[in-house]
Amino acid sequence: MTMIDMSNADAQTSQELPRLARDTTVERPWPVSVLSGKFHDAVERWPGAWVTGQITQINSRRAGSVYLTLRDDFEDVAMEVNGFGQFAAAASAFVQGDRVTIHGRPNVWMKRTSLSFRGDAIVRVGAGGSLKAQIDQLRRTLKGEGLFDADRKVPLPEFPRCIGLICAPQARAEGDVITNVRLRWPVVDFKVVHVHVQGEQCPADVIDAIRKLDADPDVDVIIVARGGGAFEDLIGFSDEGVVRAAADCVTPLVTAVGHEDDWTLIDLAADLRASTPTDAAKKVVPDVREQLQLVASARQQMRLRIEGRIAGEIRLIEGYANRPSLRQPLTMLEPHQRFLDDARQRMDIGLRRMADYETMTVEKLRASLTALSPQSTLDRGYAVVQTADGHVLADASAVRPGDELTLTLRRGRITATADAVGDATAEA
Numbered sequence: 001m002t003m004i005d006m007s008n009a010d011a012q013t014s015q016e017l018p019r020l021a022r023d024t025t026v027e028r029p030w031p032v033s034v035l036s037g038k039f040h041d042a043v044e045r046w047p048g049a050w051v052t053g054q055i056t057q058i059n060s061r062r063a064g065s066v067y068l069t070l071r072d073d074f075e076d077v078a079m080e081v082n083g084f085g086q087f088a089a090a091a092s093a094f095v096q097g098d099r100v101t102i103h104g105r106p107n108v109w110m111k112r113t114s115l116s117f118r119g120d121a122i123v124r125v126g127a128g129g130s131l132k133a134q135i136d137q138l139r140r141t142l143k144g145e146g147l148f149d150a151d152r153k154v155p156l157p158e159f160p161r162c163i164g165l166i167c168a169p170q171a172r173a174e175g176d177v178i179t180n181v182r183l184r185w186p187v188v189d190f191k192v193v194h195v196h197v198q199g200e201q202c203p204a205d206v207i208d209a210i211r212k213l214d215a216d217p218d219v220d221v222i223i224v225a226r227g228g229g230a231f232e233d234l235i236g237f238s239d240e241g242v243v244r245a246a247a248d249c250v251t252p253l254v255t256a257v258g259h260e261d262d263w264t265l266i267d268l269a270a271d272l273r274a275s276t277p278t279d280a281a282k283k284v285v286p287d288v289r290e291q292l293q294l295v296a297s298a299r300q301q302m303r304l305r306i307e308g309r310i311a312g313e314i315r316l317i318e319g320y321a322n323r324p325s326l327r328q329p330l331t332m333l334e335p336h337q338r339f340l341d342d343a344r345q346r347m348d349i350g351l352r353r354m355a356d357y358e359t360m361t362v363e364k365l366r367a368s369l370t371a372l373s374p375q376s377t378l379d380r381g382y383a384v385v386q387t388a389d390g391h392v393l394a395d396a397s398a399v400r401p402g403d404e405l406t407l408t409l410r411r412g413r414i415t416a417t418a419d420a421v422g423d424a425t426a427e428a
Contacts, residue, residue, distance in 0.1 A: 033110070040108040043115070051079075051117065052101040052125060056230035060092040068094075070102065070117075071232065078230070082107075083119040091122050096231040097132025101125050132231075135238050139265055142240070147247040148268040154252045156272060156284060160220035162189045163284060164213035164251070166206060169194040173225040173256070173277040180281035185288055191219055197226040202236030206266075207245045214249045221252045221284050224266065225277040228259040237264035246270055256280035375410075384408040396421050 017034060018024045030038075053070040056078065060066045066088040071078040081102060083091060094100060104119035142148065163181065167174045174192065181188055193212060195205035206224065213222045224246075226234070236242065237257050246253055246269040253270045260275035267273040274280035325332045370376060374384060385393045386406045393399060399418050407414040 032113070036108070036110045036113040039113060040110050043106045043108045046106045048103060048105040048120075050101055050103045052099070053078075054232065055094055055096055055098050055100060056232055058091070058094060058096060060088065064088050066091040069230065070100070071230065073099070080114075080116040081119050082116055083122075087119050087122060091119070094122070094124070095132060097135065099125050135235075135265065138238070138240055138243075139268070142243055142247075142265065142269070147243065152247065153271045154250070156252045156254070157220045159185075159286065160188060160284060162191060162218045162220055164216065164219040164222040165190055165192045165225065166195055166209040166213070166222065167192070167225045167277075168197040171197070171225075171227065173227050176277040177223060177225050177256070177281045180278050181285050184282065185285035188285060189218075191216065196236075198229065198233045198236055203239035203242050206236065206239075206242050210242075210245045210249055210253070214251045219251055221254060222249065223254045223256060223274075223277075223280050223284060224270070225256045225280060226258065227277070228262060234258050234262060234264050237266045239265075242266055243269045254280050254284055378408065378410045381410070383414075396423065 016028070017030065018028055021030075021038075024030055051070065053072050056069045056071045058066065058068040065082065065084050067080070067082045068091065069078050070081050081104065083104070087104075101123050102117070102119045103121040104117050107116050107118040108114070109116065146152070163177075165174065165177055167177070178190060181190075191213065193209040195209050196202045197206075210222065210224070213219045224237075226237070234257060237255075243265045246255075246266050252272070254272045254274055255264075255267045255270040256274040256277045256279060257264050257266065272283060274283050320326055378384065384407070386408065387393060387399070388404045388406070390406075393405070399405065399421050401418050401420055403418045405416050405418055407416060
């Protein structure tokens, strides 16, 4: 290719520029701004028109402007629409999925030489049959069946060993999930199932993939991932069959479909919704660095507690060792020795008193016994008369002459024979 020196091109004045496009040459080209201006002037002469389609993206700004993408209902064709003032205010009432008719004129933004459609009027058409209205109706139906209830949600495993990933082949979402998961938790394994993430085949592929991974006992958690896209590109993830498959999935299911602002019905049935595939990776696995810090912190706390416990026991032992009772063990026996001495003294005194009392009692009984003893009577000169069989005679009439009698005196005994028996009363 021949290189041409354009050093003098900037020296051309507007009078030297070609008036028509066919007059331009290599030596006399148009600057970009000139060509962009001519595009703008040409488009300005185009007539206004009414155009209808479905809103796939809409962005209302505070400065009184709105930017939206309008897509054809039947062909895969879209166009950018923008507007300001009253049009922006009216368009702010619409959302993705609404079918509208817009009046406006073509416009070229000269800074980027981009063609757009500048609207000045917008009306809603066929709202009842729009995709968003259909999805809202399906959402209400499935919610009424309890498919979105919180008590159906399954908690994610804290340390998954195998992750099932559902995504498009060679998709950026696959790389985002796998890369971020391995950076955070390198020991995890993956089982990837590639599916169509938009179009007619999308729902059937996603349903089969969910059921396949749910039946795999090695899979601890399932991630359904897809990058961002237009509203109708994500419509497959709002399919009733897909939502029911997600709700019936026993394995914890995480969805990462679209961007943070994109919502599909599978997000409501999933156990957890992540804003992006990268966010899903952060939610399903812990960070190994954080876990190591937790382990280190726990070990440090254990070490401090053990050291504190040991230090406390050492202080307790030192306190015991410094006690006088342990330094001089015999001092522990002194209170008991004093108790025994006091008890022995009290017992000795008590026994002595008891012995003295009993001695006095014996003496009294001895004196009484002595006073009442027959020996005392004998000592006074009396005698005890007994018959031969040992009975003591108390009545003379019981003796007959010739009976043998035994007389017990103070000292000794006398055996005698009764010669006569008389009445002592009569003799007196």
